[in-house]
Amino acid sequence: MRWSDAGRLRFGVLLLVCGLAACDEPEPIRIGFLGEMSGRNADLGVSSLNGAMIAIEEQNLAGGLNGRPIHIVVRDDTMNPALAVKYLDDFAAASIEVVIGPVISNMVVAIAPAAAARNLLLISPGAKTRRLTGLDDNVIRMVSDTSLNAVSMATFLAERRDIHRVVIIRDGSNDEFTKDWSDDFTARFGQLKRSVDREIVYESGGRAHFHDLAKQAVMAKSDAIVLIAGNLDAAILCQHIRNFDPDVVIATSEWAGSDKFIEAGGRATEGVLLSQNINSESDDPAYLTFVQKYRSKYKSDPGLIGIRAYEAAQTIFTALKLRQDDESIKEAILRIGTFPGMQNPVQIDRFGDSARPPFISEVSGGKLTVVGR
Incomplete structure (x- = not known):
């Protein structure tokens, strides 16, 4: 195939236009997770x-950050x-420059020095250990x-x-997380x-026998059993505890404070008291809009961590918009x-710590109802 002069000209113009378009595409802002x-x-x-992801999609639909x-x-x-x-x-x-995560306290403490050595800022949606305070x-x-x-x-x-005595x-x-929570509670x-x-x-994921753990707790004959564990472990423990004693009071830390705990534990979670930092009965417009979007997209509830990760992304966007010359994201x-x-x-x-008000919720009819603050 032979090209005419006009054909070569048109092809050259096309390459130039495509090249200019590529040059005009702005470099994305990358955030780690x-x-x-x-x-x-x-x-x-x-x-x-x-x-x-919901926060990022919203921001990109609005034109990204500075285009x-x-x-x-x-x-x-x-x-x-x-x-x-x-x-x-x-x-x-x-x-x-900035990473959302990790969630688990042990992980944040373990990698924080390495992140600092690489000039990476960690924004954790869930690390609650007092070691970082x-x-x-x-x-x-x-x-x-x-x-x-x-x-x-x-x-x-x-x-x-x-309640006078607990296990x-x-x-x-x-x-x-769990030792700090236990010490503060005690x-x-x-x-x-x-x-x-x-x-x-x-040790979760090890050779833990939940039947034996539940039996030990119930045999103490205390007024209540307090669980400081994740959603799945807490749900399984509730099932075993209820088999030994259907009436003992059970309470959990906020680590299990979500609807996923109820889904996993079923009827055994009825009456369980959960520590939370989100009021599931709130009529706050921003909260209701986000929960609706999350449910529509992912067919589940976001829980505390999904909400805090959304806020983490929004915090990053605000800092990037408003940071001054030569200012790091952390400084902003x-x-x-x-x-x-x-x-x-x-x-x-000034230390990067937050204070969020706590709530106490109770599982009733398979749903969380706020019963205290």
Whole structure:
């Protein structure tokens, strides 16, 4: 085939136009995502990613940030710190500045130094360990530490349900969270002249026998059993506990404070008290709109972590829009301080910590009903 001069001219113009169009395409803003997408805590990683994705889709539909689209680079850390550090290298190589995640306290504590060494900011939707409180580090948290929720639950059980003695079962595989929560609960319960008869520690994903754990707790003959474990573990423990004692009071930390706990545990979750940081009965417009979008897209409820991941993404967008010359994302977030949130504003202090009000909910008729604050 031979080209005419006119054909060559038209082809050259086409190449020039295509080249100019490619040059005009703005470079995307890349955000990292790191979470457990497989394993026993996969529900947290998945809901976190889903919440962040809704925020990103909304922002891109609105034109992105300064005309640049937002892309998210997703990595499944499988709750393996060594693997997570490898993914931090991937993020740094891609010139990513900020990462949403991880959710689990143990993971955030384990990889925070490596993230700092790579100038990566971690924004965690769920890390509540007190070890990170009051530190000038590279971690921003969208949740308060364990103290508010644990103290709230201890006070509620003592003063509203007249509970005097409890047994605690906690998952040692996320010790950074569960030990802090247990310690905060025990301290407040003691102040109220109540006692923790026994603390039972197990390792999720190991050789834990939930039947035996439940039997040990029930045999203590306490007034209540407090579970500090994830959705699935807490649901299974409830089933075994109810087989031994259908009437004992059961309470959980916010780690199990979602509808997924009810789905997994079924009738055994009826009457269980859950610590939460979201009022599921709220009529806040932003909350209702987000939940409707999430349910429509993913056919499930977002839970606390999905909501906090959405807020994390929105916080990043605000910081990127408003940051000043030569200001890092962390510096912009700390300077701005207050960001829009669902049900209440996100207040981030100079250490990157947040304080979110706790709620106590009870499972009734397969749904969560707020019974205390």
